[in-house]
Amino acid sequence: MKERTYEKYFRQNRLPHIWCPGCGNGIAMKAIVLAVEKQKLPRDKTIIVSGIGCSSRASGYMDFDTLHTAHGRAIPFATGIKLANPELNVIVITGDGDCTAIGGNHFIHGARRNIDLTVVLFNNTIYGMTGGQASPMTPLHKKATTAPYGSVDRPFDACKLAQAAGASYVARSTAFHVQHLTSMIAEGIACKGFSFIEALVQCPTAYGRKNKMPDPSEMMKWMRDNAVMKAAWDKLPEDKRTDKFPIGVFHEQQTVEYTKAYREVIELAQGGRK
Template identity: 80%
Template structure:
């Protein structure tokens, strides 16, 4: 069996610290396979992450990697991309990292259409700190800080990205591995802000609190509730209720990325790119 993706990992940093059954490894592998499929030059590819379970992925990946502070991956990544536009910059973030503490950066990264590929590992919970509710914990689901069920309405990060100006928005799950990989790969192709929500199972923190501590059970939930975008669009409104959610390319539009737009500023100011 071809395991060419292994060359993209720092073998001496493995095994990883994720729990048995965690979906983060699947999503991380999907990223490197997307990188491989697009033939990105490894020396010119930078992986930037925030803080949390998802964000430990950067340490295992054999590229220039940056493990930033909680919520701040997108500003750091923006700086890298603008300072050296020839670099491919991929951001790995989590639901808490991206939509809570880093929410403002997420919105404005989308708005600027910085040429980044942001992959959000959505495990519906704060895993690293032991299972607190995040903005993407479904309402009513339990967490250590939501012992009676989450009160808050949930964020749809994809709709948020679309509204804020991202030019490529997609969703997939750890169950749909090849689909997830292709969603990320297509995001790498987009010269602009690409956002991919990768739903991942967290049996330890989220599953256990919500009577789904078996990772297989969580993945079956993904299989049963994910609906391909084309099919989703044909569903009557009453069938879009409950746990069901669309996966696939959710939104795409043409747009000028920030570094290209700034090149125009440099031209106007009479400076040559140096």
């Protein structure tokens, strides 16, 4: 059996976690520490910042300096940490409601600034912690406690949003594709700019049960059967795309990173002395 070297990244005394049986958040959290290990990030110089919601409880289980902020505000806090001390590696864990609803403005402006954060969105398409209310990423016509007749609100594609707003790296994977998800996050960490990785995770309790998919393994099979690698997706005819979704790297274009840009401001202010 392969040694579970990643276990050192967890606060063993804080486990077991509070997530429901069958939840995908643990898989995404593990993918993050695997990516941290892969990129050999120094643990004392790596900060995990999260918002509020199921996803955001992950920070408490991870043995780094960790910050569990307020609902939607992880990115501004993370921006402050990175600007105050650019040598720190800052990873943000957020959820679909946290990131794209209450934190939507911070999300697009973090991407616009292109500050070197790695933002991992655990997308369970629902507000899980509070019992299953609709989020801006709940698929059309799916049910939630606040959308008892099915949601008529068009969902965000958070990846397109991040790209349009100026992120340097944008990717998507799922809790089923663990290795793939890990490498997407690892690449995001390596990118010196705003990196955004959407990790589709199953929520059997708050989402699945309301939408005829209460079995977590069924939800993961749905991911397996409907996720299409980016290269294949690009060749897929429009009529074959129904119900399917692309995963992989959607965008990678390193532009000026914000803390670097601010170094230039400092040099200008100091008359080019540095």
